[in-house]
Amino acid sequence: MADVLINARIFGAGVNFSGQSNKVEFTVEADEADATVFEPDNPADAGWKARRATVLDFKAAFSGHWFAGDPSKVDDALWSGLGAVDVWTFVKGTGAVGDLAWSGQTLESKYSFLGDHGKLAPFDASLAGSGPLVRGRVAHPHTVVRSAAGTGDDLVFAAGIPAGQHLYAALHVFSVGGTGVPALSVIVESDDNPGFTTPVQRLAFAPATAAQTGQLLRAAGPVTDTHYRVRWTVTGGTPSFLFAATLGVAPA
Structure with a gap:
């Protein structure tokens, strides 16, 4: 259905x-490219168009x-x-x-x-x-106001980050509130277990002090860790942040 x-x-x-x-x-x-030749690998393909994807x-x-x-x-x-x-x-x-x-x-x-x-x-x-x-998944929801440091939920990538692939992370900051100079710092970390007992930092976004255009970062594989999450810290007086983050795996 x-x-x-x-x-x-x-x-x-x-x-x-x-x-x-x-x-x-x-x-x-x-984009399509014409890959037709006089003598294809399979003789039965002779006389038929052959195509390959380019970009x-x-x-x-x-x-x-x-x-x-x-x-x-x-x-x-x-x-x-x-x-x-x-x-x-x-x-x-x-x-x-x-x-x-x-x-x-x-x-x-x-x-x-x-x-x-x-x-x-x-x-x-x-x-x-x-x-x-x-193509990935939401790692932090855009509806939850954050006023203190914290960690996001565990996202499992069963194959880790294979060789030739990259871990990608996107961050969107919609609102920043507070006194002084409130700042939001977000990192992406991974581990080989859901308890994140030995987390490894994979990516770090530039600190955000205002609503801003998005950031997109990537880190090359191979990485065997299968558990990934975002973690954030905040500074400033009575800080308040609305942001969204996604994680995904794709070629460079």
Whole structure:
């Protein structure tokens, strides 16, 4: 039975667009090259076209209801981001830990908005990939406010990080509150057991002091550890942070 798309989350440019959007779609494709030869390895293939994939590409598009007036609104964020490359994450689900997520760097290539008289004002945005699209899972939910140091839930990658593959991590910071200079520092660590008795730091994001464009980091395999999580520390007076993180494994 086909799934019904009711819950999805869209993060980019330091903004959670989920409450302003109602459509999202991906296209992932490989460029085709003609690999036909006079004498193929299998003689039975003679006279037939042969093709090979060269480079991969992805595009994303999302749309919904137009809002403006502050940096968290569609118009403010997409207008200022037009033509820029940023990290975007799309989640199938509510954004809970373990939900499927796709993260990657994209160029914001198109933004269209407004429409017919008497109807809700719409918008459409198009994104073109600039690098790999990483299929992974949510490692930290965007709905939980953090005001103290902590660790995220354990995500299991049964094959670890094989040779030729990379561990990828994406971080989106939506809001920062507090006095002084509140800062959020997030790392990714791994271990060979769910208790994380001997954790190893694999990645470290730059500290965040304000809502910001996303960060995407990677670390090369092979890594035999199968358990992964995010860990964070906070500084500042009465700090408060909303952020989301994803982890995935993909080629370079």
